[in-house]
Amino acid sequence: MSAYKDKDARINGIKDQIRVVPNFPKPGIMFQDITTLLLKPKEFKDTIDMFVERYKGKNISVVAGIEARGFIFGPPIALAIGAKFVPLRKPKKLPGKVISEEYILEYGRDCLEMHVGAVESAERALVVDDLIATGGTLCAAINLLERVGAEVVECACVIELPDLKGRERLNGKPLYVLVESH
Amino acid sequence: MQPGFSILCFQASADLPFLVFYQRKGVMHAAASLLNSSNLSLRFASQTQTRLSPWIAAPSSVRLPLNRSQNYRIALPPLHSTVSGDSTQPQQMASADVKAQDPRIAGISSAIRVIPDFPKPGIMFQDITTLLLDTKAFRDTIDLFVERYKDKNISVVAGIEARGFIFGPPIALAIGAKFVPMRKPKKLPGEVISEEYSLEYGKDVMEMHVGAVQAGERALIVDDLVATGGTLSAAIRLLERVGVHVVECACVIELPELKGRERLGEKPLFVLSLGLCSKLENFIKPSD
Numbered sequence: 397m398s399a400y401k402d403k404d405a406r407i408n409g410i411k412d413q414i415r416v417v418p419n420f421p422k423p424g425i426m427f428q429d430i431t432t433l434l435l436k437p438k439e440f441k442d443t444i445d446m447f448v449e450r451y452k453g454k455n456i457s458v459v460a461g462i463e464a465r466g467f468i469f470g471p472p473i474a475l476a477i478g479a480k481f482v483p484l485r486k487p488k489k490l491p492g493k494v495i496s497e498e499y500i501l502e503y504g505r506d507c508l509e510m511h512v513g514a515v516e517s518a519e520r521a522l523v524v525d526d527l528i529a530t531g532g533t534l535c536a537a538i539n540l541l542e543r544v545g546a547e548v549v550e551c552a553c554v555i556e557l558p559d560l561k562g563r564e565r566l567n568g569k570p571l572y573v574l575v576e577s578h
Numbered sequence: 579m580q581p582g583f584s585i586l587c588f589q590a591s592a593d594l595p596f597l598v599f600y601q602r603k604g605v606m607h608a609a610a611s612l613l614n615s616s617n618l619s620l621r622f623a624s625q626t627q628t629r630l631s632p633w634i635a636a637p638s639s640v641r642l643p644l645n646r647s648q649n650y651r652i653a654l655p656p657l658h659s660t661v662s663g664d665s666t667q668p669q670q671m672a673s674a675d676v677k678a679q680d681p682r683i684a685g686i687s688s689a690i691r692v693i694p695d696f697p698k699p700g701i702m703f704q705d706i707t708t709l710l711l712d713t714k715a716f717r718d719t720i721d722l723f724v725e726r727y728k729d730k731n732i733s734v735v736a737g738i739e740a741r742g743f744i745f746g747p748p749i750a751l752a753i754g755a756k757f758v759p760m761r762k763p764k765k766l767p768g769e770v771i772s773e774e775y776s777l778e779y780g781k782d783v784m785e786m787h788v789g790a791v792q793a794g795e796r797a798l799i800v801d802d803l804v805a806t807g808g809t810l811s812a813a814i815r816l817l818e819r820v821g822v823h824v825v826e827c828a829c830v831i832e833l834p835e836l837k838g839r840e841r842l843g844e845k846p847l848f849v850l851s852l853g854l855c856s857k858l859e860n861f862i863k864p865s866d
Contacts, residue, residue, distance in 0.1 A: 417767035427767045431787055434747070434757040441751055464765075467743035468757070471710070475717055475748055481710040483744070491696040491703045511707055 406442040411575045413439045414555065428555050428577055430465060430526045444469070446574060447552055448476040451522060456549055458521035460484050462508070462537055465526035469554065473524060482514045482521075484537050495543060499536035508536040510544075517545030527555040528571065531562030538567055682718035687851040689715040690831065704831050704853045706741060706802045720745070722850060723828055724752040727798055732825055734797035736760050736817060738784070738809055741802035745830065749800060758790045760799075760813050771819065775812035784812045786820075793821025803831040804847060807838030814845055 413433040420427040434440050451473065460482045461470025467483060474481040486507070487496065493512040498505055515521065523537045528551070538548050548569050556562065556573040563571050689709040696703040710716050727749065736758045737746025743759060750757040761784070763772070769788040774781055791797065799813045804827070814824050824845055832838065832849040839847050 415768070420767040421764070429767050431759060431766065431790070434750075434759070435790060437751070437754050437756055440747075440757065444751060464740045464743055464761075467740055468747050468759070471716075471744050472748045472751055474710075474713075475720060478713055480713055481716065481744070483707060483710070485740075488697070489740075490707065491693040491705050492691070514707065514711060 404446065406439075406446060407574060409439050410443050410446075410554070414575065414577075416577070426577075428527055428557070430468075430554060433554070434468065443554060443574065444472045444476065447473045447524075447572075450572065451550075451552075452477040454549065455520055456522050457519045458482055458515050458541070458546060460510070460515075460521055460523045460537060460541060462523070462525040462533055463489070466524050469526060470524040473522070473552075479522070480514075482510060484508050484510050484523075484540065495540060497536040497540045497543070499532045501532065502530075506533075508533065508540060510540045515541060515544050515546045519546045520549050521546045522549055523551045525551075525553050527557070528553045528562040528573065529557045529560045531560075531565030534562065534571075535565050535567065538569055542567075680722065682715075682722060683850060685712070685715045686719050686722075686830070690851060690853070692853065702854060704803055704833070706744075706830055709830070710744065719830060719850065720748045720752065723749045723800075723848075726848065727826075727828075728753040730825065731796055732798050733795045734758055734791050734817075734822065736786070736791075736797055736799045736813055738799070738801040738813055739765070742800050745802060746800040749798070749828075755798070756790075758786060758797075760816065761785050771816060773812045773816045773819075775808045777808065778806075784809070784816060786816045791817065791820055791822050795822045796825050797822045798825055799827045801827075801829050803833065803853075804829045804838040804849065805833045805836045807836075807841030810838065810847075811841055814842070 410433065413436050415429040415432040417427040417429050419425065433443065447469070454477075456477060457479050459470045459474035459477070459479045461467050461474075461484065463483060463485045470483075471481045473479075483490070487509055490509050490511055494509040495512055496507050496509045498507050521541050523534060523541070525534060525537075528534055534551050534553075538551070541548050550570045550572055551566060553571070553573045555575050555577055556571070557578075558576050559578055686709065689712040691705040691708040693703040693705050695701065709719065723745070730753075732753060733755050735746045735750035735753070735755045737743050737750075737760065739759060739761045746759075747757045749755075759766070763783045763785055766785050766787055770785040771788055772783050772785050774783050797817050799810060799817070801810060801813075804810055810827050810829075814827070817824050826846045826848055827842060829847070829849045831851050831853050832847070833853050835854070
């Protein structure tokens with residue numbers, strides 16, 4: 397589901413602050429740049445508030461954020477709803493014991509890691525990233541959490557690129573976004 | 579002993595030697611040579627994870643952590659602080675002329691995990707991810723920074739990739755400032771300015787978006803940890819190049835052995851916790 401369709405008054409302000417940069421990182425890609433949103437305190441706060449309003453009181457004890465832009469949105473949500481924040485990182489960044497989940501990219505593979513012991517079985521978790529495209533990264537995040545017995549309640553992103561059908565790749569997990577970009 | 583020094587000795591347990599630090603101008607130094615001149619006999623230290631409470635207060639006192647996982651006791655009183663506590667108590671020293679350490683600090687310090695030999699042998703890695711799992715300690719961390727910086731007319735919080743992205747945005751949101759990510763090369767789309775900086779071996783580059791900040795703005799730079807200060811210095815230069823006034827650098831952890839504070843020159847640095855980056859045997863020499 398998306399807030400865009402719910403027509404919250406704050407949505408247009410948030411969408412207007414997202415900058416589209418053509419041909420980044422390579423020709424043909426229209427890059428959705430959230431850094432301009434972060435320069436606007438009101439709209440950045442509205443973004444966080446919309447997620448917090450949705451998730452507080454839902455007994456969510458874990459917010460998992462995907463490196464690196466998930467680190468920007470995840471912690472403020474975690475702090476506001478009283479959940480712990482768990483960074484999901486590229487390989488070899490997390491010290492100590494980790495579990496890894498490989499996933500497919502357009503060309504090649506990548507890997508997402510989470511600390512052993514960060515999340516306990518039966519905890520209710522939210523996965524946060526700035527954007528969902530094909531859903532590959534989010535799918536890897538869901539797998540990591542489910543492997544340790546956590547229940548992924550929902551995935552939350554600021555932006556969805558619906559044409560890439562990432563929503564279908566989430567193992568049936570619900571997805572909530574604020575803005576769609578076609 | 580020169581004036582202006584404070585000495586803290588503590589002993590992790592009865593069978594370990596004293597670990598001695600001295601503090602001068604707010605900077606902590608390992609005091610191996612001091613030990614020799616003081617005729618303290620040393621036995622070889624086993625590796626101990628040491629967490630030191632910082633001095634947020636005046637530099638004439640050093641405070642001991644109330645650490646859940648370690649037993650420290652004060653072996654010798656400091657020479658130049660006013661100590662009113664009983665030196666055999668495993669508690670903080672109190673200095674009459676210094677304000678008390680914020681009670682939230684102990685919980686923050688003890689929530690940070692030290693991982694030996696990461697990313698390479700000999701490095702004691704200060705892992706803040708365990709702090710992020712402790713909802714109270716994480717909230718307290720942010721609150722301590724917010725209390726310090728709100729109402730200081732700071733309009734920019736710059737956070738250094740990637741762990742500065744965790745602490746910077748909550749601070750920015752609470753004080754009503756914008757958040758500016760300082761990133762590794764080729765991550766930021768559009769026009770950027772770059773600043774090269776030195777690593778232990780080689781160089782790296784930090785980038786910031788053109789137009790993210792305006793000349794005359796007042797900025798805070800946030801990262802999880804300051805080691806040598808190279809990364810923070812690059813961030814300062816990036817912001818100053820576009821006419822921004824960097825008010826302060828704020829980190830959760832400082833590694834005083836690496837002298838990052840000196841590398842920042844006149845830019846103030848505020849930290850919540852101190853960490854040792856070496857194994858004890860690397861900087862206490864056994865007596866012959």
